[in-house]
Amino acid sequence: MTSAQSPASHNVNMTRLLTKTSSVVLLLLFFTLSNVYASTLSNIKEKGYLTCGVSQSLPGFSYIEKDGKWTGLDVDFCKALAAGIFNDSSKVRYSALSAKERFTALQSGEIDVLSRNTTWTASRDTSLGVHFAGVMYYDGQGFMVRKDLGVNSALELDGATLCTNTGTTTELNMSDYFRANNMQYKPVVFEKYDEVLAAYEAGRCDVLSTDQSGLFSQRIRLKDAKAHKILPEIISKEPLGPAVRQGDDQWFNIVKWTLYALLEAEELHITKKSMMLKKLPTKPKERRFLGYDGNIGENLGLSNAWARQIIQTMGNYGEIYEKNIGKHSLLNIPRKHNNLWTQGGLHYAPPFR
Amino acid sequence: MSTAVNRAINPIKSSFHWAHRNLFRSPIDSVITLTLCAFITWFIPPLFDWFILQATFTGEGNEQCVNDGACWIFVREFLPQFIFGFYPEESRWRLVTAVIIVIAFIGIRIVFKKKVHKFFTLTLIVSYPIIAFILLYGGVFGLAVIETHQWGGLFLTLVIATVGIAGAFPLGVALALGRQSNLPVIRAFCRLFIELWRGVPLITVLFMASVMLPLFLPQGLDIDKLLRVLICIMLFASAYLAEVIRGGLQSIPSGQQEAATALGLNYWHTMRYVVLPQALQNVIPGIVNTFIGLFKDTTLVLIVGLFDFLGIVQAAATNPQWLGHAIEGYIFAAFIFWCFCFSMSRFSLRLEQRSHLKEKPMTQPS
Numbered sequence: 001m002t003s004a005q006s007p008a009s010h011n012v013n014m015t016r017l018l019t020k021t022s023s024v025v026l027l028l029l030f031f032t033l034s035n036v037y038a039s040t041l042s043n044i045k046e047k048g049y050l051t052c053g054v055s056q057s058l059p060g061f062s063y064i065e066k067d068g069k070w071t072g073l074d075v076d077f078c079k080a081l082a083a084g085i086f087n088d089s090s091k092v093r094y095s096a097l098s099a100k101e102r103f104t105a106l107q108s109g110e111i112d113v114l115s116r117n118t119t120w121t122a123s124r125d126t127s128l129g130v131h132f133a134g135v136m137y138y139d140g141q142g143f144m145v146r147k148d149l150g151v152n153s154a155l156e157l158d159g160a161t162l163c164t165n166t167g168t169t170t171e172l173n174m175s176d177y178f179r180a181n182n183m184q185y186k187p188v189v190f191e192k193y194d195e196v197l198a199a200y201e202a203g204r205c206d207v208l209s210t211d212q213s214g215l216f217s218q219r220i221r222l223k224d225a226k227a228h229k230i231l232p233e234i235i236s237k238e239p240l241g242p243a244v245r246q247g248d249d250q251w252f253n254i255v256k257w258t259l260y261a262l263l264e265a266e267e268l269h270i271t272k273k274s275m276m277l278k279k280l281p282t283k284p285k286e287r288r289f290l291g292y293d294g295n296i297g298e299n300l301g302l303s304n305a306w307a308r309q310i311i312q313t314m315g316n317y318g319e320i321y322e323k324n325i326g327k328h329s330l331l332n333i334p335r336k337h338n339n340l341w342t343q344g345g346l347h348y349a350p351p352f353r
Numbered sequence: 354m355s356t357a358v359n360r361a362i363n364p365i366k367s368s369f370h371w372a373h374r375n376l377f378r379s380p381i382d383s384v385i386t387l388t389l390c391a392f393i394t395w396f397i398p399p400l401f402d403w404f405i406l407q408a409t410f411t412g413e414g415n416e417q418c419v420n421d422g423a424c425w426i427f428v429r430e431f432l433p434q435f436i437f438g439f440y441p442e443e444s445r446w447r448l449v450t451a452v453i454i455v456i457a458f459i460g461i462r463i464v465f466k467k468k469v470h471k472f473f474t475l476t477l478i479v480s481y482p483i484i485a486f487i488l489l490y491g492g493v494f495g496l497a498v499i500e501t502h503q504w505g506g507l508f509l510t511l512v513i514a515t516v517g518i519a520g521a522f523p524l525g526v527a528l529a530l531g532r533q534s535n536l537p538v539i540r541a542f543c544r545l546f547i548e549l550w551r552g553v554p555l556i557t558v559l560f561m562a563s564v565m566l567p568l569f570l571p572q573g574l575d576i577d578k579l580l581r582v583l584i585c586i587m588l589f590a591s592a593y594l595a596e597v598i599r600g601g602l603q604s605i606p607s608g609q610q611e612a613a614t615a616l617g618l619n620y621w622h623t624m625r626y627v628v629l630p631q632a633l634q635n636v637i638p639g640i641v642n643t644f645i646g647l648f649k650d651t652t653l654v655l656i657v658g659l660f661d662f663l664g665i666v667q668a669a670a671t672n673p674q675w676l677g678h679a680i681e682g683y684i685f686a687a688f689i690f691w692c693f694c695f696s697m698s699r700f701s702l703r704l705e706q707r708s709h710l711k712e713k714p715m716t717q718p719s
Contacts, residue, residue, distance in 0.1 A: 064668045068437075
């Protein structure tokens with residue numbers, strides 16, 4: 001450029017400068033706005049409801065009742081959270097998520113908590129920007145066979161034909177298990193659940209293999225459910241639990257301790273019914289847990305009646321379990337691993353003190 | 354004349370004749386006919402058996418479905434949910450009213466034909482979106498607010514489809530005109546817009562709208578999820594529609610436009626009275642095709658957690674009390690979708706015929 005600038009080029013320069021500054025200002029404004037992150041809890045309180053990501057439909061875990069209400073084990077956990085925060089289990093908004101979008105929805109703030117039968121794995125916990133708050137249900141891959149085969153253990157399945165679905169880890173787990181036990185098997189693999197079940201029912205394979213919770217819900221779909229049994233072996237670990245975004249420890253604690261509160265209540269034999277009696281607890285453990293002594297609830301940022309509200313509206317873990325997937329449901333999944341540690345299961349809540 | 358007499362005298366012979374002429378003309382024809390007959394006899398009875406003979410129609414619960422056939426109780430029991438989704442039962446009359454207004458309007462048009470004043474039609478078309486919004490969403494006149502996360506089922510499908518169609522049409526026309534504009538900026542913008550939206554799959558667009566957009570928006574600024582989806586579907590369909598309409602615009606000889614200019618009409622008048630009426634008429638099949646595609650694409654909103662008609666049918670099929678009736682649900686959904694799409698295609702046929710009737714006197718030599 002020459003030393004003498006014409007007025008026209010000066011004008012052009014000015015416009016350029018203006019556009020540049022204005023775009024920088026806009027960008028700055030944008031970043032400051034998007035960086036004003038209020039805490040999840042205050043956000044929820046302000047909105048007046050909690051947004052919970054659930055499965056689009058999974059029998060027993062989250063599905064829609066005939067009257068349009070969401071129910072299931074995963075759904076009840078969302079309700080318990082709402083009961084703890086608002087003392088009203090209906091203050092939940094459900095966002096039905098596919099497996100693909102669940103983590104993105106959590107990261108973007110579209111949902112506050114993900115309660116969608118999601119397996120807690122190392123890679124998910126470390127690389128996706130999420131925290132798993134605990135285990136709601138201990139699942140694992142199992143086997144279903146016809147009773148008339150006379151098989152009582154998965155170790156007797158040498159040479160069997162196995163039906164399963166593609167694209168998941170089930171195939172891999174199966175081949176690992178059979179190789180480790182020096183057994184032969186023939187896999188018959190299908191794309192969809194329905195096809196797997198149809199093939200099994202038609203006798204194209206001796207064994208159906210998928211996650212245990214899935215086996216129980218598949219079994220009620222069979223014509224003669226009583227003629228089939230689910231073998232005791234579990235060949236993979238699938239701990240399913242709620243997850244939250246990283247970066248908000250207070251919210252993480254609330255979700256974590258809500259889950260523990262459900263377990264602790266069962267351990268202390270506090271049920272929905274016993275809460276209805278309105279008798280003041282006398283044992284120090286119970287008094288602390290229910291918020292009559294100490295201030296566990298307040299430390300979480302909630303009221304001290306927090307645990308009381310949860311159990312009053314939802315009941316303890318055992319009640320929720322039996323209602324949705326256990327004895328009082330069609331699925332009738334035995335507690336086993338999902339029992340309390342005092343009953344030989346894996347559920348163990350740290351002490352409330 | 355003679356064939357008619359023949360048929361009257363000897364119907365058996367003539368029907369034999371017909372069969373011979375139409376079904377068994379050559380050896381290949383005979384083979385095809387026989388194969389098809391065999392196929393039908395092999396295929397139809399079991400289907401009929403499953404659909405009707407072995408099916409269960411009456412009863413209350415899943416336990417009643419003991420036969421091998423279809424269990425239509427499932428569809429009957431869940432029908433209100435399929436139609437209204439999560440909409441509260443006590444407010445469902447509002448949806449019914451919104452539909453009745455449309456039906457009444459169409460009825461008036463059919464009965465009174467041209468006697469209906471243009472002003473009446475115009476007011477209704479302009480005010481209907483507002484009326485419908487008030488009825489559906491509420492919030493005024495003492496109507497309870499029904500938030501969009503409670504919308505679902507066939508009702509949601511229809512909302513998405515109608516808003517998509519109603520919004521995409523004017524936008525598509527504008528884009529098509531803009532793409533042919535003499536002004537380079539407008540032309541470039543329209544081309545960019547169309548190519549951008551046509552270049553991405555709808556699923557990606559929906560996914561962006563539902564889960565990615567909140568990442569960029571400041572917290573607290575919460576745009577309704579359904580609104581985001583509606584806007585995306587509208588923009589997406591408008592890009593496709595613009596290309597269809599552009600085809601129509603190009604089919605109009607430039608002489609038309611020149612003649613209009615010679616008569617002293619300005620650009621907007623030329624378009625409104627001369628070019629667009631002819632161009633749109635020429636591409637009715639293409640436009641309706643796009644709309645049918647849009648209607649079926651609404652099922653993709655399940656990806657972003659909205660329960661449209663198909664989504665809610667799928668969800669109902671996983672109710673533990675009703676497991677194993679997914680097929681009945683899917684068949685029902687397919688039937689309903691077919692009904693809507695078929696009536697759309699019939700409607701387009703009628704529009705075409707009407708426009709051809711209008712044209713005829715002009716093309717006939719006097």
